[in-house]
Amino acid sequence: MTLLQAERGRRDLAEPERATVLWPRSDTPRRELSSRTISAITILAALLAWTLVTRLGLVAPLFLPPPQDVLAKFWTVASQGFIDATLAQHLLASLGRVLAALVAATLVGIPIGLAIGASRVGRGIFDPVLEFLRPIPPLAYLPLIIIWFGIGESAKVLVIAIAMVAPIALSTASGVRNVQQDRLSAARSLGATRRQVIRFVVLPSALPSILTGLRIALGAGWTTLVAAELVAATRGLGFMIQSAAQFLVTDVVVMGILVIAAVAFVLELGLRFVERRLVPWAGRD
Amino acid sequence: MSTLTLSNIAVRYSGQPRPAVEGASLSVGQGEFVVLTGRSGCGKSTLLNAAAGLVVPEHGEVSVDGRPIEGPGADRAVVFQSDALFPWFSARDNVAFALRVRGIGERQRHALANELLRRVRLDGLGDKPVWEMSGGMRQRVGLARALAAEPDFLLMDEPLGALDALTRERMQTLLLDIWAPGNLGVLMVTHGIEEALLLGTRVVVMAPDPGRIALSFEAGFSRRYAAGEPVRSIKADPAFTTARAELADAIFEGEPA
Ligand SMILES: Nc1ncnc2c1ncn2[C@@H]1O[C@H](COP(=O)(O)OP(=O)(O)OP(=O)(O)O)[C@@H](O)[C@H]1O
Numbered sequence A: 001m002t003l004l005q006a007e008r009g010r011r012d013l014a015e016p017e018r019a020t021v022l023w024p025r026s027d028t029p030r031r032e033l034s035s036r037t038i039s040a041i042t043i044l045a046a047l048l049a050w051t052l053v054t055r056l057g058l059v060a061p062l063f064l065p066p067p068q069d070v071l072a073k074f075w076t077v078a079s080q081g082f083i084d085a086t087l088a089q090h091l092l093a094s095l096g097r098v099l100a101a102l103v104a105a106t107l108v109g110i111p112i113g114l115a116i117g118a119s120r121v122g123r124g125i126f127d128p129v130l131e132f133l134r135p136i137p138p139l140a141y142l143p144l145i146i147i148w149f150g151i152g153e154s155a156k157v158l159v160i161a162i163a164m165v166a167p168i169a170l171s172t173a174s175g176v177r178n179v180q181q182d183r184l185s186a187a188r189s190l191g192a193t194r195r196q197v198i199r200f201v202v203l204p205s206a207l208p209s210i211l212t213g214l215r216i217a218l219g220a221g222w223t224t225l226v227a228a229e230l231v232a233a234t235r236g237l238g239f240m241i242q243s244a245a246q247f248l249v250t251d252v253v254v255m256g257i258l259v260i261a262a263v264a265f266v267l268e269l270g271l272r273f274v275e276r277r278l279v280p281w282a283g284r285d
Numbered sequence B: 001m002s003t004l005t006l007s008n009i010a011v012r013y014s015g016q017p018r019p020a021v022e023g024a025s026l027s028v029g030q031g032e033f034v035v036l037t038g039r040s041g042c043g044k045s046t047l048l049n050a051a052a053g054l055v056v057p058e059h060g061e062v063s064v065d066g067r068p069i070e071g072p073g074a075d076r077a078v079v080f081q082s083d084a085l086f087p088w089f090s091a092r093d094n095v096a097f098a099l100r101v102r103g104i105g106e107r108q109r110h111a112l113a114n115e116l117l118r119r120v121r122l123d124g125l126g127d128k129p130v131w132e133m134s135g136g137m138r139q140r141v142g143l144a145r146a147l148a149a150e151p152d153f154l155l156m157d158e159p160l161g162a163l164d165a166l167t168r169e170r171m172q173t174l175l176l177d178i179w180a181p182g183n184l185g186v187l188m189v190t191h192g193i194e195e196a197l198l199l200g201t202r203v204v205v206m207a208p209d210p211g212r213i214a215l216s217f218e219a220g221f222s223r224r225y226a227a228g229e230p231v232r233s234i235k236a237d238p239a240f241t242t243a244r245a246e247l248a249d250a251i252f253e254g255e256p257a
């Protein structure tokens, strides 16, 4: 190798590494347990404790049915149904409501967030509205929704959507406020119009924050589901749990809770996947 | 021949008791390469941003050919030290954004952006996400994006500040090659004393408290490059070494050692 070639090799190495790493990433081979493994162990331990407590008769099945009963119930409800609907039908009804509410809340929340983040007037109008709505528990405004909108499907979706608007709008607003000043300056000095700045700079910049807002909103949506399905529902996971509770069918209650948790988890994973595809640059620039 | 003129500029940031820049006058003609240098905090970025229209002066006027500017505009494209690229776009789309703003159709945008990337020696890297690029590559995308605006003036705030020495030297010749045809007026901020001398047809030294222009002189080294002399031979010229020492003295004049 000539000296010059050695120099060339060095020059390539001299290209600076861009990513700032606060904590070393856990994908470097190490002996320590990954947090994923620890999570798996935690879940197994909980399951074991549940089995033991019920097997040893420490808790009556009325209060906590054993895991195998819940699993058996899962199969019966899945195949034969519970209160005139199979598990899949209950699930679809709830999923439909949550997703419809998510779409509605996104359509309303993002423009509100943009207005709060990008305009003084917008902030003046919407800040107090959101601050007013945010802390109210869904069960508190539920009666009002029923009085105003009746007991149809749209009332249920509305109850869920109301709980979702604030997280989406606030995340959007914070994303908009945190747009890098230099990027705005760059767009303006290239001659971009206000519209172009919003569409090509502000919105994409805020997208990671918006997606985080959607995740928080989904969580809030599931939390509100049971309240929403108090309103004359005939199907839905929340409805299924409440009916089961009235008849003291505890294994269906527990099974319903686990199904909601599982579905919420799957949706969360889905959103994280979307995040990786849509904003791979987030946190790296 | 366009000229960008800053006359008697004073800038005071809101809430600040003292102006960041006071009484600064400067002009950049087409074909000129004006380098702003000086110690940290002496108002170089402030003055450049005033020229860009991104900062509104308290006193004084920025004008192009006698017409006062109304805010930022594509005739004065800016290259930022932070590169200010859009990470949600590929390298090509970053450049194409400047073309879209000019109302150029999608087909043409693609070809023109490729052409501009070729000019900054990034051929074939158009599809690469900018967040996967090195600092030097990113600065070149920023440069291509600024050139895409077809500006009369190119305003650059420490474009090479964050680069390693080798990349920096290559970028210096790239900047000279882009300026050499003579249809651009360049205003560039740098901390590099050698860089200021090598690139500038005029070197403007600022001093702090309040930020003002302390010294301005003509330098001929970049014209020698434009006439064909290699950078290595320019830097080896004793005149260059002498000028470098003098400039260093001027910048640090009045500063306790
Ligand atoms: N947005 C701002 N608000 C208030 N003060 C500011 C602002 N920007 C700059 N200043 C002040 O104005 C003065 C000049 O700043 P400026 O950034 O123009 O200096 P500079 O010469 O570019 O410095 P550097 O070489 O470190 O980039 C400094 O004292 C700085 O603290």
Ligand SMILES: [Mg+2]
Binding pocket: B044, B045, B046, B157
């Ligand atoms: Mg600066």
